[in-house]
Amino acid sequence: MTTVTDPQGDGFRLSMLLNDTRYRSLTLQAIAAIVLALAIFYLANNLLQNLRALGLNISYEFLGEPAGYDINQTLIAYNSQSSHLSAALVGALNTLLVAFMACVTATVFGVIAGVLRLSNNWLVSKLMSAYVEAFRNVPVLIWIIIIFTLMTAVMPSPRAYLGEDGQSLILGVMAFTNRGIYIPAPVWNEGSGVVVAVFLASVVGVFAYRRYARNLLYATGRLLPTGWPSLAILFVPAVLAFFVMGQPIGVDLPDPLANRFNLRGGLQIGAPLVALWLALSIYTGAFIAENVRAGIQAVSKGQTEAAASLGLRPGRIMNLVVLPQALRVIVPPLISQYLNITKNSSLAIAVGYADITATLGGITLNQTGRAIECILILMLFYLTISLTISAVLNVYNNAVSLKER
């Protein structure tokens, strides 16, 4: 901005509000404030007039009334007598569920595709380019619908698995049907808490061991193996606890013989959820692949060569030199892709998955007619998630940014 060079002169004149850089910004902001206030007043006034004309008011009491509709995929207890608020809560949890699952798989797809796209293998890199371009350049809504249609058209109906002479379950435990996927459900018997606690403690133990190994390396130069000891720490205590407690965790398999019309037992993941999950992961995976590729290419060749001339082995070069620098480039766009997944999961409405847009912004809105309230809550929900993710991103950026002295 311009610096103030005007000489301090005789007192304040009115024309200085426009001509003096010291006061002009105040004038402009005052004008902006007045315009903003007028605009808000105009819009609010229109809103109130329109609502009064229609006999409506703004009230959130409908949230306590029974919703009156069923939701087929719920994470918490819900029935049609539950309130609109709990329907919204079910939807919110469903949104978070599909977003979380898609984030994990999209990262896996993206990293694999991004690394393979840089591969020396001509065929593989071309194939990955085709994948990335095909998914990046077609709307995600079309992909969601295509994958949903593909699932319902190609997979057999649950009846194919039923009865003595039905198709046998995949690996004996899973069934892929056009209504969804049936997988074994864990059954938590008494004592399973101990096993879980032991497992969680082992996870902490693995981190502690790795930290110890690293400190030892930096302090003395002694290198401890980390691969198999980590695995051992992770699984051996949990397996021991499992048998000591008398095998408390069982599985509930999908049972083809229990019912004549549908598979019973196990955990059912509905077809809309699977289709949305797959579509979001494959679509966003293509974007992540590009980020990963750009990140790896952003590390200059000199870094690799410098590390090699120090005598590091190729694996070490990747782990200690290239990856930490590439991650600094990869992670910020990766996190904004996670944000995109969360926002794109609102397209669940196209395949009938009950996320918050479909419950609160769809059925509840249509039943109660409370459009303003519903959409306001909906926006606040997404805004909270976005701002949380941005906050995480800022913390990360500050942590890894180059410290210049």
Next chain:
Amino acid sequence: MSKTAAFVRTEQLPPKDPPASDVGPAKWVRENLFNGVSGSILTVLSLLAIYYILASTLPWILNGVWTTDNIRECREVLDGATGACFSVLTERWAQLLYGISYPSEAYWRPTVAFFLLFVAAAPVLFFKLPRALLLFTAIYPFLAYWLIWGGTVWVSIFTALGFVAFYAVYSALVTRTFAGAVAAGVIAAFVTWTIGGYITEAIAPAEPMLEAVPSRDMGGFMLNMILGTVCVSLSLPIGIALALGRQSSMPLIKGISVVFIEFIRGVPLITLLFVANVILGYFFPPETNLDLILRVIIMITMFASAYIAEVIRGGLAALPRGQYEAADSLGLDYAQAMRLIILPQALKISIPGIVNVAVGLFKDTTLVSVISMFDLVGMIRGPILASTDWNGVYWELWLFAALLFFVICYGISQYSQWLERQLATDHR
């Protein structure tokens, strides 16, 4: 003297051919396809994948039927064999491209507007083209509006004249004061539009040259194109204003810009479309009756301008500090510095980012099908798949839609990459 050597080679031997495995196709195959065990495994897996994809799609495509009237006839022709019913495309192409209600004798109008779009966009996208072409770019919006919506040509002409009046007044006064020039220009434009409104009412012929088509009759891929181009072009000036606002040192202006940008970027487009569908009408006086397409354009423009503002902010931040200081040291005020020094450079480096936003936005226009507008996706999901004639012809339609979007988006992204190479001045 006796010869001590029976034979002395006088010329140099020609170099031997390299081993067969080290030249030509064999070398290429060995290095690029069968490079080590894992490379070979990947190649075989890729070949298998390609084989399965082709084996399942090729017969279906090659055996396609193009000339039947409905799905039953198509299945009769196929007689149990694998094959696609592409006849849905030949029978319903007009609905897919223009929607249900657009008058069929007027199909040429949006088509001409579509091709003229390339002419209008060319001078903006390719800097080497003669600058005189920008004149057509300036005329294009009014021409396209007249072509697509029809009605009397005077509406377009007077709208354009309003902008001409603005520009004339603005350029006459801008050397004295920027803010004054803008204000006077806006007043001149409004005066022109008001007068033009009366004149149009007086002289508009009862039978306009082009039949008027109401907005609700727009549909199909045309609707996606309209929403995409209109919203991106409208959001550019708003995005620039927001980006400058976010960089401003005035806390109030900065606050408004930040809240707007972060709010819009934090919610999914679909919630904004819900707003357009059910809420936006409440915020206007009871007697105004905005049609749905206009409300959707308002919301998508707000959405796009927030994203474009972030791209332009990146461009502004990427300019070296010296440019700002140089402008200051020349004694330019804020408006002059931005107009003459900062924005031309910042916008130029932002173009690839803006193009990416445009591609994303164009893809997102398909979301309007969720609020029951009949764009390309809405046409397929609604009238076509629900009709008894074509109930069940999923793949042909969805692949057609995917292909249509792919061609356009891939084209634009290739342009963006080309431009990035053009703009890259560092040598790596």
